[in-house]
Amino acid sequence: MGNLRGKYAIVGVGETKVGKLPGIGTLTLHVEACKKAIDDAGLKVSEIDGLLTNQPLHDPFRTYSVVVAHSMGIKPDYSLDLGLGGATPVAMAQHAAMAIDAGLATAVVCVHARNQASLHLLPKQGMGVTRAYHGGVRDGCEDFEDPYGVMSGPGHHSFAAARHMHEFGTTSKQLGAVAVATRKHANMNPSATMYSKKLTLEDHQKSRMIIEPLRLPDCSLMSDGGAAFVVTSAERARNLKKKPVYIMGMGNHQPFASVMDAETLTTLGGAVSSKMAYKMAGLGPKDMDFAQIYDCFTITTLITLEDYGFCKKGEGGAFVEGGRIEIGGELPVNTHGGLLSHAHLEGMTHVTEAVKQLRGGDVEPERQVKDAEVGVVSGHGGYASTHASLVLSNRPS
Amino acid sequence: MSTQSQYKYTKPLPEMDPEDRPYWQSAKEHALKVQRCDDCGAWNFPPRPLCRKCQSAKLIWTKVSGRGHVYSSTTQHHPILPSYTKDDLPYNVSIVELEEGVRVISNVVGCPPDQVKIGMPVEIVYDDVTDQVTLPKYKPRAN
């Protein structure tokens, strides 16, 4: 796959409002995000022949990509509902590039939208049946988890956090440094859910435990909203409206299917996936001007920064301290506010934010990473079991 | 622990796929079994149709020691799942590594949740939550 380096580009991005949007349907959010991305690219809807979705698990559909496409008059030659959990939006860029390279499509829209804030199935008292609780969409291990009162995402990441603390002496304050840095970025981003809410390290340390060792600000938001991006060839990209952002490297790795059969919980799929992406790009962690790192929980950011080679394994706790991951620091991370403080759209806005940063001038001036030319995006999902990586650049070579 | 037939147990119960049923059956018999590969000897959990190591289908449900140690441990402070209320909080959820090498998610009971530490030796205790279902749980043991 090395030959895909720089051959494809992200040419349009679109984001809806995020937060709590009662009364706006999930399909509407998908379509609005797609339309904005297509308009941003300066393409006509009729020029889109591919569409990738990540079906809404709170309201599962058959052939969701086809439903979304036809909701806006696209008759796709290539459409797919991709299911890698939170790794899906990043993996979509990879799949779109592969499909175009294979001649199956010429311009692919990748979209993700949710009504997790207003429609999420919150626990209903007296509901003792595990699969019904998961909305009929299984994780695969709920029989071995739900009877013990552990819920997949928060449970798995608290196990990882406890192991990281045990193996490397990582502290709750260091997790707090991730939450605080991410919040500072959200405080600069008027579209972020937590735009007007400050968070200090003291606030973090005083906040209540959800699943010890994870506190409330260590956990991401539940959001309504949608975002999308358009992928086409580099050649075509150069004749479109916006500055192309080239796909330089891609990787994808799923090291286990359950935390119970994971060899380790302190090194995840990103260790392999990032190496693949760096290799294809011919670049390494030192070349990155920023990183948009999937942050369902603060521990995920910390482990992924290690896995991506920004520091040694076990040194993530010290690395995230002292403003190093803030805008103006050595490696700005999650410059939009991440899943923790912008919105939880399973990493789709990590991709759109990376594109905006690399175009330059598409974000508030205080949020712009100066002279950004190369950045990395991570996606992570499932049982902390799926991972996708993307290296993007505004220079094709 | 005894069968608590006097009140209705409302917390989530395993719904049991065909692949998993022998595990829950052995728990009900208070003699927990896990799949062991007859070809390469590897222990497999969660249950799978083929051995993860050698892809053999000769997986034999084999009794385990019930002894192990805490591999990772957390304390739940928020009622995240159906039928869990504030009265249940806080409670422990751990990954227990059995002597056979497999890891299972369970509750460490018999001590306050904040006393459960990674590395702590534990042994199995069977919690007959209904007439039909027994949940394997773990309690501290002397090393």
Ligand SMILES: [Zn+2]
């Ligand atoms: Zn075997």
